[in-house]
Amino acid sequence: MASGPLTPAEILEAARKRVPGMGIATVYRNLKLFLRSGLAREIALPGSSSRYELFNLEHHHHFQCRDCLQVYCLHGCPGGLHALTPEGFVLEEHEIVLYGRCAGCNLDYKM
Ligand SMILES: [Zn+2]
Numbered sequence: 001m002a003s004g005p006l007t008p009a010e011i012l013e014a015a016r017k018r019v020p021g022m023g024i025a026t027v028y029r030n031l032k033l034f035l036r037s038g039l040a041r042e043i044a045l046p047g048s049s050s051r052y053e054l055f056n057l058e059h060h061h062h063f064q065c066r067d068c069l070q071v072y073c074l075h076g077c078p079g080g081l082h083a084l085t086p087e088g089f090v091l092e093e094h095e096i097v098l099y100g101r102c103a104g105c106n107l108d109y110k111m
């Protein structure tokens, strides 16, 4: 399955496989440190809880499944956004989110 940014609860679940006694407070404390030092970034999608991923990933975008609400990393960027930017405007960054159904939720898709 494609990987994607994780919610704090998912990070805790993954971390507990290595550190069984870990609590959610430790996850939040580490996340805060990571965010402050620029090692992680927050992916805030409208209508869902914040997810986090490492900042050292290549520039990419996300796909959110409307059925399971899972967020997947997409590879690459369509680009061409400077062409959309009105004359005289300075484009500094962009967010592109694709919505639909993932392969697991797409009943028409035979895996
Ligand atoms: Zn899905």
Ligand SMILES: [Zn+2]
Pocket: 004, 005, 053, 057, 060, 061, 062, 072, 073, 074
């Ligand atoms: Zn991502």
Ligand SMILES: [Zn+2]
Pocket: 059, 060, 061, 076, 077, 078, 079, 094, 096
């Ligand atoms: Zn992009």
